[in-house]
Amino acid sequence: MDFIKLAMNTEVFAQRHIGISEKDLHHMFKTIGVENMEQLISETIPDDIRLKEPLKLPEGISEHGFLSHIQQLSQKNKVFKTYIGLGYHESLTPSVIKRNILENPGWYTAYTPYQAEIAQGRLEALLNFQTMVCDLTGMALANASLLDESTAAAEAMTMLFDVRSRQQKKDGALKFFVSEEVMPQTLSLLQTRSTPLGIELVIGNHEEFDFSEGFYGALLQYPGKHGQVHDYADFVQKAKVNDITVAVAADILSLVLLTPPGEWGVDVVVGTTQRFGIPLGYGGPHAAFFATKEAYKRSIPGRIIGVTRDTDGNRALRMALQTREQHIKRDKATSNICTAQVLLAVMAGMYGVYHGPDGLKFIANKVHDTSKLLSKELKKLGLEQTNTAFFDTIKVKVPDSRKLKAIAEKNNINLNYIDAETVSVSLNEAVSQNDLELLISCFSEFQNTEQKNSSADNTDVIPSSLQRKAPFLEHEVFNSYHSETELMRYIKKLERKDLALNHSMISLGSCTMKLNAASEMLPLSWANWGNIHPFVPLDQAEGYQSVLNELEKQLNVITGFAATSLQPNSGAQGEYAGLMTIRAYHKSRGEEHRNICIIPASAHGTNPASAVMAGMKVVVTKTDEKGNIDVADLKEKVQLHSENLAALMVTYPSTHGVFESSIVHITDLIHKNGGQVYMDGANMNAQVGLTNPAVIGADVCHLNLHKTFAIPHGGGGPGVGPICVAEQLKPFLPTNPVIETGGEKAITAISAAPWGSALACLISYGYIKMLGTKGLTASTEIAILNANYIKEKLKGKFDVLYAGEKGRAAHEMIIDCRPFKVNGVEVTDIAKRLMDYGFHAPTVSFPVAGTMMIEPTESESLSELDRFCNAMIAIREEIDEVSTEDHNNVLKNAPHTLEMVTSDNWDYPYSRQKAAFPLAYVHENKFWPSIRRTDEAFGDRNLICTCAPIEAYAEA
Structure with missing residues (x-):
């Protein structure tokens, strides 16, 4: 900790990124019961996996130095007028949207809207996006965005495969027709996704397609990849007669003038909204869209925002049909998508609102x-x-x-x-x-x-x-905010309904809501980074190539691996990419039969979903009473499946917030039985500079750049999920059909652009560049310190479910809220009550139902940690005050809105003060939830996913 000095050195970025100062350390060490940081780390991380030397990275540079450096690199990019097309077009971001959304931490630091009561702003913005997509495509239902057009097309292929008719499944209909007009990057991704699932792609001319037996679906491009606009109406009608579903990849701006595919009766329309005001950014991040029929509402991938009501019967928004999430369906899920491109979808939707x-x-x-x-x-x-x-x-x-x-x-x-x-x-x-x-x-x-x-x-x-004849965007929201003044105020109105990191700590376990520094974010607005098409010649993107190559090397050093692919544009895509490289590796050795993937019961739900998508069979292994992998059970299952063992998927430190001491033994067991080890990088924030995936014996890991490496969550996206691999997997890293990437035996594309969401990678590059070796390591140490500080502060009030052998948490811990059921209090009540205290709840009921997983990150100050702990302790005292018979209490009625507290009627057995201002600090910075608790069941029974007229809501 020698770089954190009492005398502030204003040029050391780590002092700005890390919230704990040197003067706080003695108090925190005393609270935890250690003499110094080294004692804490040695009691947390097993000695046999500790790094023996510091990371071989340069020392950090100042924020000013980084901005000067990144400016110089940007000049190496040649910004030509680019007319390449192929799904990417220069667009004009309205300045009011750039300044008030893209550059606004109130929008880009928000988390996924799982807590709807404090996310009504971005939920409304996403509802606008869904409405815009439905109107332009002529479809009944749209989700809240996907990763890019090509992955959206692949999701359409697999969804239509899943919803095949009973007869088609009986007959073994496995063929999927792909028009030769489809974008090359989409075709490559379809090839990647189809092979493990046994889907047979048939590529050809749609005018010559014979609708023979064995086909279940088709994909068309509208307009075609080189611009020809085809009339597909007859094709769609013939497909219907032959029980073949049809998806169309459409250019969204063209649909303003062209007949929407929905009018032909197609089943799915996908595409990208990049040309609705989103920078090219050398390929991303951009928000794709996925629109479909009402009949497929329970099969649509990704997230849907729906209209429901709150406790008082007022209109409310929330994420609909959440039972489709992978943490419930797990290996039965038909998609591993667990995210969206929310920030970009919000921008695209606002582009529609602004222009009308x-x-x-x-x-x-x-x-x-x-x-x-x-x-x-x-x-x-x-x-x-x-x-x-x-x-x-x-x-x-x-x-x-x-x-x-x-x-x-x-x-x-x-x-x-x-x-x-x-x-x-x-x-x-x-x-x-x-x-x-x-x-x-x-x-x-x-x-x-x-x-x-x-x-x-x-x-x-x-x-x-x-020619389009149907009207579109008739709802009031698209016809009201066409002056900058009006749109600025509308954006601000929505922003005020959302709790983001610019208000208070968001201590979400496994999601690492750390500081997204302004200096990391600023270059995203610069034209020399924003206006580069992903398929320009490499000599026009030297600045990008310099950043991306250096970032790959940085991540190689941090993970201990040989090579990195930045192509996966979400954590789930990284999981899939990692498993596909393992699959290709086994195939290259003549061991294609290896298809068993062992996954601990505590794993994130995308793990089993990704494994199934990669053509593997999931075998679940138990966890013991301490939350660790049950080594005896694992050994039994490894030996049982040794001939066909492909991989183990393991999160480290564990999803339970523990550095398992048996990890080297576990990975060695997998290798001795012919398997490879995939490490989920969700908890990498507890490893950087102290241990790494290579040391624990992993062969591949994905990294969540939107967690450990400071890319903001953006209200639920963008995410970036690169994979880092050991030497033997390096040849199989993914390529791109337009700009060659990857290894010498590369698998086909994982995402549309060669380097995925390249623009967002500037953030992680800056994060590593400014922190340097000491700053990165100190960030990990402080993350572990902060978690253990909270653990001790809550001791005696909340039981921590799991800890390491010496009683320490990693960078997160799980508190058990199940005992409060005797008081009639559920974990959800605690989550909602935290809103009254000005906090977003930690991760609720994952990986254990009825619990909260808390991760404070290194960016929070001691005073913020104490505020959070005081809020939790105050809630614990409130729990003691209620009973199972008492449903009219401060916990069950939470959150308390401004409308409630200022009402002439107050029919509650506690004061307005206790409801809204339970601790003194709340007076200084009160956040008001804009609605009371949402009625999830009502919303699922009455699914409304567009800006429907108020009459439609009233009828429901």
């Missing part, structure tokens, strides 16, 4: 008219444009595309070079008149023909049968 239907029509028409004009001008130059119907992309025959490329790049322009004689050009809302003229001049130079004056082309290139 008329604004979107203006933008879409501008893009379309500019594309028509370009087509007209190229024809004048003697070039053949082959798309007979198009929205924003034209396909042009050229004698020598290499010659054109040289001319275009000389003018800082990127086109999509399909082959030696064909290019496509995709236009977007950012194309100005000057941009268009420069683009035309490149073709003019190529043709050696003089450019003539251009004029608008009024010819209809979209057939009347494909």
Whole structure:
């Protein structure tokens, strides 16, 4: 701890990131009962897995130094006018959205809205997003976003596989038709996902498809990958007759002008909302959409926001149909998706709110008219444009595309070079008149023909049968906030309904809600990082390549592994990617039969879901009374399945918040029986600088960059989940069909973009760069210190379920709330009561029902830890005051809203003061929940997932 000095060194970032100061340490050590930090760590982490040397990383740099460094790197990126398309387009982020959402910690530091009463703002923003998607696609139901268009398409393929008719399942219908018009990155991802599940992809021309037996579904692209707009109505009707479900990957801006696929009767529509004001960011993060029919509401992947009512019957929002979450379905889940791209979905939804239907029509028409004009001008130059119907992309025959490329790049322009004689050009809302003229001049130079004056082309290139006639975005929210003043106030109104890290500590176990430093976040708004298309030539992205390559090396050092892939764009994707590399490794050794994945009962629910998706069979192993893996049971199951053992999935330290001393013995047992060890990196915040996955004997781990490495949770996304692998798994790291990545024997794509959510990786790069070796290690030590401090402060009030052999917690602990049932108090009551004290509840009922898992992180101050402990102790005293017969008490009625407390009627046997201001500190910074408790059952019985008219809610 030698770098944390009483005399503040303003250039040491660790002093800003870590909330505990040197003067706090003596008090905390005394409370815990240790002499110093080394004693605490030695009593927490087994000696045999402690690192013998410090991390071999440079020392940290100052925030000013980092911002100067990242600015210099950004200049290495060449921001060309890029017309590559393929699902990615330059977009214009309205400044009011950039400043008030993207750059606002009130939005980007919020957690997933599991506690609906203090998340009504982002829930409303997501409901707007769902409504916008439903309106534009013509579908009945949409989720609150997915990771990218390609993963959304893969989710459609697997969902439709799961909902096959009884006859199709009986007949073994395994074929899925994929149009040759589908984006290349989507096709690659479909190949990844289909193989383990036994789905047979058939790629071809939709006009020649014969609807033969054995098919259960199909995927079409609208418009096609090179811009042609096809009329799929007949295809869909024939598919229906043959009991074949149909998914369509659609460009959302095109749907402003084109007939929505829902009108053809398709089953699923997917796509990306990136062009609704989201920066390109070299591939992400962006919010995908997934819309489907009402009939599939219990099969739709991801999260859905629904309308319900609260205790008083008032309209309320919450995450609907949560029984589909993986922690309940586990290995029966049909998707491992446990997150969304909430921050990006909020931005895209606000883009729709700000522009409204008329604004979107203006933008879409501008893009379309500019594309028509370009087509007209190229024809004048003697070039053949082959798309007979198009929205924003034209396909042009050229004698020598290499010659054109040289001319275009000389003018800082990127086109999509399909082959030696064909290019496509995709236009977007950012194309100005000057941009268009420069683009035309490149073709003019190529043709050696003089450019003539251009004029608008009024010819209809979209057939009347494909022109949109249905109205959209008629709800009031999309027709009210078109001035900056009004939108600014609307965003603020929603923000005030949400509790985020800018208000108080969010001590969620397994979710690590630490500081997302402003210096890490600032570069995300810079054009030189935001305006890079993921498929530009590598020499145009040297700044990104420098950051991403360095980040991979940093993560290799931290994990002790040989290589890293940054492609997985969520923790669940990282799990899947890690298992797929293990699968490929076994196959390369002629051991494809190895398909048993052993998973402890305490594992996060995405673990078994990911294993099943990777084609593995899950065998669950017990945990003992101390919460550790039952080694005897594990050994028995390993020996039973040794011939077919593929992997063990283990979280370390355990989900129970313990560094299990038997971990090396466990991993050795797996290796001796031919398996590989996958370590879930959810709890990596307790390892960095003190131990690592390689030392414990793992072969691959995923890392949650949105947890340990400071990418903000954004209200439920973005997440980034790279995998780090040992030498033997390095050849199998995933590739991309457009820009080659990965190992020499690479598996096909895991996500759409070559480096996943590259823009968000800048944050983790900065976090590691500024903390350096000492800061990273100190962060881990303080995280462990803070957890054990809370454990001691709550001693005698709450029982901690599990601890290490020497009585220590790792960076989190589980408190047992089940004994309070004798007082009629459930864990949910405690969670809701914490809102009155100004805190978000810790993780509720995971991994043990009726408990709370608390993780304070290293970023919180001693005073904040004490405030939280005082709140918990006060609630414990309130528990003692009630009984099972007493349902009218401060716990059962929590949370208390402003409307309740200021009402003329007060029919409660306790004071308004106790209800709303239970401790003195609350007066200084009161957060008011905007609704009372939500009625989950009512919402599931009456599923409303769009901004429905008030009449629809009233009828329900």
